[in-house]
Every structure is written in C-alpha cells, then in structure tokens.
Amino acid sequence: MDWKPDWGLRGRMALTMFLLFALYIVFIAVIARTYAVFLPLVAVFMFAQFFFSDKLALYSMGAKEVSEEEYPQLHATIGRLSQQADLPKPKVAVVDSRVPNAFATGRSQKKAAVCVTTGILRTLDDDELEGVLAHELAHVKNRDVMVMTIASFLSTVAFMIVRWGFWFGGGNRDRQGGGVLAAIAASLVVWIVSYLLIRALSRYREYAADRGAAVITGRPSALASALMKISGRMDQVPQDDLREQSEMNAFFIIPIKSGIISRLFSTHPSTENRIERLRQLEREMETA
C-alpha cells in the first residue's frame, strides 16, 4: 500500500507560501521606516497571539476539557490514532452544541487539543468519527495552527495600518504626509493580496489533512461519508445559532456557512471537492 504523494497539492502550497513570504518582505521594507516605533508592540502582540492561541480558541468556543472517565471511548480512539500518527496524545475537549463539528488547536504538538461538539458524537458512527478525529490530528501533525498564525499575522498588521494608520503617523514628523499615505496604500494592497493567498493556503491545508486522515485510518471512505453527513446536517441548522462562532471557521472541519461566500474567499474547499479527492485515494488503495 503505497500512497502516491500529491505533488500538485504540495507545489501549489509551496508556491502560495513563497508568494506570501515575498509579499511580506516587501511590506516590511515599505512600512519599516514609517512605523518603526511600533515594531516592539507588534512583536509582543504576535507573541501573545501565538502563545495563547490554544486557550483562546477553546475559550471562545465554550469548550470544556474532558477526562477519560467522562468520555472513555473518545479518549481511547484519540489515543490510538495519535499513536498511529506518532503524536503525543492531545487534550480532549467537548463543546455542548448540536451543530456537528470538530477542530484542533494548539501552537505545538505537545500543547494540542482536539475538540468535538456533542452534536458530532451523536451524528457520526465510530468509523466516521475516527476519520474526523484523524483529520484533526493531521492538522496537529502538520502544525497548521502555527503555520496559519504566522501566515496571517502580518496580514492583520496590514489591516490595522489601513484602519488606524492616519492616527499613528509614526515617529518622524518631517516625513509624515507622503510616507504615511504610501504606507497605507501599500498596506491595503498587502492586506487584500495576502487575504487571498491565506485563504488558498488554508484550503490546501484542508486537503493535506484529509489525505493525512485517510492514511492514518486506512479508510478514506469513512471520512468522505462523515463529511457528507456533517455538511448535510449543517445546512439544516438555523443561522442564528452560529453567528458568534463564525470567527472560528478556519479551524473547523466544515466551516459554518454564512450566505454567499465566493470560492475565492472561503477557507475550506467545497465538500464535493474533498470527497472527490478522498475517492481518488480510495481508488489508489484498491488498485495499488
């Protein structure tokens, strides 16, 4: 059973990261002179975001860490899947919500937490749940929280400059006018372009995690049927319930839909595309 590496996916992911990186280097060069005094503040902000990301994510979702006594089956499954993926066992958290969903968080493999909703535990059978948990563990293994936090950080800074740049002109009074305008214009461009790149990168990470999950469990079809089940159920859930959760979309296995989001701007690939790729893996496995 040899899984063929997906070179197309890897290539697109590498190219996206390269473009982001290049964009950010230019961005830093442009704004460094105007906003040099704020650099320490920015560094502290990044540090905090990185170090508290896991706690923030769990807290904002209302997730509660659960013990082995409370959820023995869930713990056992996550334990063995972690073993299979060569990961230390992450913390296990549960959100009391009937929306079927799951996400992983944590800046490093040792600080990771896998969180599921009570809705997903009720909706999926054992094999399907295993697929979803393996998908989240693949995110942990691939260090997606770290990668995405780093990737989106300068984009956040660019956004803040666009918004507040005029009020904080920087330290150099003589050069203010022109320098600030140029910096704000550059930030606007960087913000828009990086936004699109980050969204693309996020979608590739989802495909990679789906592949990882299929390889960990040896059952691409179980994850596919889980995705179908969850996305089917997601459509029936009233929107009102979900508003406060929309920020967390990037970490969910299936994002919560909010009206019309163009393909370009979505963090997750469409369920049909993901299922099609899992079917490809299934074929690969049977014909190897």
Added chain:
Amino acid sequence: MGFMDSIRSVLGISAEADATRDADPEDLFGMSTAYLTMEADLGFESVGAAALCFSSVDSTDFEQTVEEVEAILQAGEEETGTTFRVQEDSHGWEWVVLEDDDPEDLVTSIHFAADEFIERGYGSRLLAAVFGFERDGDRAYWIYSFRRGAYYPFAPGRGREQNDRVLMKLESVLDGELSLESDKEYWYPMWPDRKGGHPWQ
C-alpha cells in the same frame, strides 16, 4: 525537530509521512531476553500470551494479507503449539492474539506475523506488540510501539490509573536491555475492555 521534519510540517505532509513510516521488526527479538530478566530479577512471569495490534485497511489486498498471516501462524501452531486467533476490540482495532507457555515461541510468532505485514507493504498499519506479565495478581506489560520503534511499560493499577511503582521498576531494570521510549508522553496505556482482562480483551 530536524530540518526535514520542519519542511514536512510546513508543506503539510508530516501526518501522511509518519503514518506510512516503516517499522523495524528486529527490535522484537529484544523481548526474548527481557522475558528472562523479568522473571529472574523482578519475579514477573509470562502470562502465556502476547498480541499484535494493527489497524486495518479497507481494501481487498489487506484482507488477503491478514489471511496470509493466519496461514503462517497456522503452520507455526502445528510445529510449536502456539495457538492464535484474530479478533477485533471494542475500539475497532484488530489483534493477533498468541498463546503459548514458552515465551520464546511467543516472540518468534509475533515476529513472523509482523514480518508478513511489513513484507506485504503494511508495516505502517502495525500499532503495537504487547507482551503480558504477572506477579501476585499484579499485571504488567511491555508494549513495543512500531511508530516509535521503542518499548515502554504499561502497568494497570486500580481503575484507570497506572501502577507507578511497577512502571518505575520495569523502566529502571530493563533500561539498556530494551530500547526504551524516552519521552513519557508516548507511553500510551492500552486499557482492557473488562476488568482484569488483557489489553486485547
């Protein structure tokens, strides 16, 4: 974390790469002498059983591989008297369970079975080899993790807690003789389904 690991995780393929890593079955032979040390130095005797835990693949080729493993163990049963059965546990993982009073035969049979999986390209599906011991009602296990390529002890105590004293004893006495997992975060317990049962029960 090495340089290549960083590259793999940045490209988002560590999960895939790690789940397909090849196992090294030769480490299993370390268990033959460990059985002697366990009895001579610690008074832990073999429970007369050992087992191989694997996760199945939903494919025809994998089913044939399991049949092949069974055929090999069937031949061994005629020769050494090591009985075997293949079963599924409540978490959906599969086990090859072997029973024999001679620990040497257990090690050999586990090795045969593991080797066959690896030969057929399914080394990455092997999770652990588990060897059971007993002393005055206390159970202790040595678990070989195919993912980590290392052994670690498991000593079920009361309820869902490990017997730390036994764990420490096993670790200190067998360190050096077996290649031990140094990172305790990977000392995954394998709780039995029913009280007093083995992990594979």
